[in-house]
Amino acid sequence: MKVGLFVTCLADLFRPRTAFAALILLRRAGCDVETPRAQTCCGQPAFNSGDSADARKLAKNVIEAFEGFDYVVAPSGSCVGMLKHYPELFADDPAWRERAKNFAGRANELLSFLVDVCHYRPLGVELKALATYHDSCSGLRELKVEPQPRALLANVKGLSLVPLPDVQSCCGFGGTFCVKYPAISNAIVDEKARNIESTNADLLLGGDLGCLMNMAGKLHRRGSRVRAFHLAEIIAGMGDGPAIGEEP
Known part of the structure; x- marks a missing residue:
């Protein structure tokens, strides 16, 4: 199957290792993978801020960049959630609404795609550690x-894997939420960090870089020893590298 990898802004700018891990995993799962150079932001910040005009411009660019692929896959439930909202942006434009609907139907979050579509199982991966997992809001809900x-x-x-207390609670990132309401965001992530530390885990794992960067930053400021990784990096055998926030 022909897969277009949607890298996401955060992976591109802050954590390329996640995108490379996604590429490795998709190829191991038997996919023919390409990363269209024309791809840009999914448009979620504009959409969430009420800027529908710019969100539509970005959506059109992304749709055009990924037409021709059987599937569009991203290592972020948040971004994929936005991709699936594209038809809403073109409610008054029948031609683009159909293109957006077709595109949204092919958009998949990486971890669910590997399991549900590819039936992939990582083999030969070993990492001796105690980990806890955070379910990001967009991916989960x-x-x-x-x-x-x-x-x-x-x-x-x-x-x-040890369970994370109150695992289904938000980490406080919420995209533009953490910018609009920093005090509330900080209080939420502080509670999340305390729950993470209570597990005595070595690693914090997740499937969305926004959440992971937010939690890793708070853990670092608290002087915690817990290291954060995108799950794709772990199952791709890249867990011996720098954790999120440790890059030079």
């Missing part, structure tokens, strides 16, 4: 991504 990450982790030899 919009896309129903919950069992898939845990199914993938169950195949990593030596890795033990």
